[in-house]
Amino acid sequence: MSECPICGAPTETRWRPFCSKRCADIDLGRWLTGAYAxxxxETEDDEPDRERER
Structure with missing residues (x-):
């Protein structure tokens, strides 16, 4: 059985890869607030190609 990435407890099938809704919500909150990215x-070559813009 794997461990919850938030608290380290064994995961529950229903909330996999987390152990509970609480840990799933904590993870979601971290994504939504920008804690995870x-x-x-980013390089200068990432500018859109003018041919593709047409």
Whole structure:
């Protein structure tokens, strides 16, 4: 059985990968407030191609 990423308790099938609704809600709150972020490699080459804009 795996561990809840929030509190470390064993996971419950209903709330997987969390142990409870509380831990699932904590995780959701962290995403919504920006505590978690997906890293992005921002370079100057990321500007849209003019050909694709047409």
């Amino acid at each position: 997906v890293p992005v490699d």
